[in-house]
Amino acid sequence: MSPPLELDYIGLSPPPAAAAAADADDDLKGTELRLGLPGSGSPDRRVAAATTTTLDLLPAKGAKRGFSDEAPPPSPAATAGKGKKVAEEEEDDKKVTATPQPAAKAQVVGWPPIRSYRKNTMATTQLKGSKEDAEAKQGQGFLYVKVSMDGAPYLRKIDLKTYKNYKDLSTALEKMFSGFNAGKDGLSDYRKDGEYVLTYEDKDGDWMLVGDVPWEMFADSCRRLRIMKGSDAIGLAPRAADKSKNRN
Amino acid sequence: MTYFPEEVVEHIFSFLPSHSDRNTVSLVCKVWYEVERLSRRAVFVGNCYAVRPERVVLRFPNVKALTVKGKPHFADFNLVPPDWGGYAGPWIEAAARSCVGLEELRMKRMVVSDENLELLARSFPRFKVLVLISCEGFSTDGLAAIASHCKLLRELDLQENDVEDRGPRWLSFFPDSCTSLVSLNFACIKGEVNSGALERLVARSPNLRSLRLNRSVSVDTLSKILVRTPNLEDLGTGNLTDEFQAESYARLTSALEKCKMLRSLSGFWDASPICVPYIYPLCHQLTGLNLSYTPTLDYSDLTKMVSRCVKLQRLWVLDCISDKGLQVVASSCKDLQELRVFPSDFYVAGASAVTEEGLVAISSGCPKLSSLLYFCHQMTNEALITVAKNCPNFIRFRLCILEPKKPDAMTGQPLDEGFGAIVRECKGLRRLSMSGLLTDKVFMYIGKYAKYLEMLSIAFAGDSDKGMMDVMNGCKNLRKLEIRDSPFGDVALLGNVAKYETMRSLWMSSCNVTLKGCQVLASKMPMLNVEIMNELDGSSEMEENHADLSKVDKLYVSEMEENHTDLSKVDKLYVYRTTAGARDDAPNFVKIL
16 A cells, blocks of 8 residues: 555555546645645645645545535544544545544543653653754754644644745645545534634744744744644634735 | 472472462462462562552561552553552561561552652662662652662662652762662653763773663763773663764764673664764664654664664664664564554654554564564554464564554454454464454454453453453453453443452443442452542543543532442443452542442
8 A cells, every 4th residue: 555655644545546636636626724824825736736645545536525516615624533534534435434433622531552751751852852953053954843733633743944935834734734634525613714824833932823934034933833723813814815925 | 298398398499480380389288388488589569459568578578579560551641540549658668677688679650759769778788679660759869868878789770750850969879889780770860960970880880781871961971981881781872962073973983882792772862863873883783772762863764773783672663764664674673573663743754654564564574573562553454464474473462553443444344353363373462452443353352362361451442341251251361451442331340250350450441331330340349449530620631532521520429429320430440359458548539349
């Protein structure tokens, strides 16, 4: 089985042929994960979509869940419960047993079964890592920051040094978190709200909207990222469509 | 044999290495009981509440090595509320009164205070070995007491404890006359240590074979230490993130190269990828490697290291090694016996975590594999069946699919057949942890085939009481059964009550057992302690996962005594056999029926 990279956990089948990919491209047009970066109002996501493995995992045209059929661009369904259903809903040729999940949005206590000592030690390691990396100017070739998405069952981490601009970052994050899009025909609350908003915590501990400052300045001061639900971000993040500012 | 003088009988018993054998011979007759108990040197108490400490020390007055375990295993995952119990005090106090010849104490998942350590240090003049694993409640002050008073100390081994840091001075309390150290592990100490004191201590410990440092120890200090320990067999590094200075690392490499006996490496705190090549000269001689606390090394760093470790028997890594990395392990480490793959909470962009593919690769490349702990995102029956065929020697098989109840990633079926193959093929399996989507069928297989299974961990599995009953009835050697979030209720709990006397303990949390069921169990089986736990204040440990929890809380607290709520579900149940009766140190959230 082969969809490699970070989307393995969804457990999906090998990518369909390129033709299907092109079809799925259309399906993806109103792609759910929209990060609402300033200036990213009209998503020309074709390029991104065509190159992501996400693409391959979505049903081909004609599947029972047609994205383009949805009137408003659907938002990712991002509850933890939905996240668990990803495997069932993204594949149309795998009949994954739909097991009812607990409706909990919160993480399950004591799961995964990892000793507190290990959790605490790793947390310190990564805190140290990202703090030091964010502040050091030399030496380290990487700059790992945590990325959380509201409602996702676990966080991810990315190396900011591998991106040159906001667009690359946005693409990568879409790839990474598209798995939590799912939500098939049973709509989640978030779809109606529209977009997600990308925010970050800077060196001073303040939560800022991504995109306001030049990329280098952002990369220097960013300590962690959070993909917030649009509804939560009211006041902080005007809808992307309202912003016409260009960013590099 | 009763015609032999007691000294001869005692001598014969000295050839019985295992506790259970010695327990057995002590049952034969009074003479043997006496001979055995007076000559017993090592006592193992698997559950500190199964027997009173006084009784143990009175029966075995000449014991030299005592091992005691406290909290149930699920305490590791925050399922047991704090202050539940497991206090070391009574054991140390009882030993201090009756067994002053005690030389070794090993404790796991217990609450140890500084006062306890002080008493320990002062009470046993020949004390040599202290091993504390996953314990809490003490600080570096307690360690200072051990260091200063245990003149013959050989081993101070602190594994994954939660230790309050009160400064670096504790290490300086080892007197200059202390030259007996063989093993020192303070990796879990959070704070700084005085590097001068550390170097001097190592310099006067010619027998040092195992040294595990904490993350405050620098590369330079490590190099200086290693120069003094050419016979070191096991090393836990300090931090390896120092701003890269070629000199420091070069010194480290040349010091490491002198350690021809070094077989096991761990630590790598905050290790920068830059340090990896400096370890290469060592790799070919390593049998044990623990990189599981090092999220900063990615797939390519890890594989470069691991591919050189051709003698590796034990490997602990993070899942950023990826399936590809595990294939490298499979092709390089043919002697691998134990593998643990832990989840990192992040992925390096572009690499992947592990799936069933990595496990299959390992199983086909490493047929000696006998112990596995594997956190992954998905699994398939086909893979498990393949693994079972490739590695029939599994003794410990623990698989954790991160998403609860996740089915076979290819077929969407439950993973019953896969785990069934494991228990069928691996006839010596002693420990099993399962995950993913599982029905009663897997328990039918376990009951049928897992004849030597001693410990079983179940989470989010099964359909009905029959599942648990198949296990209880079928697994003749079952000692510890721990279950969470599975639909087993009173029928299963009461289906084979005599079984609990043959087991150490049963844990059930977020299942369907009711108060009434527990009461019935307690009344039928007076030699069990039936402990029920509830979160009175709905503390953060009990999150929204359990829909009826708040209801149970209110009912339980307000009406418990009036027996109105016998049918209310018990959230946490811990049952264990005991000769000690109900314990008197239980907190108010624990009710012993």
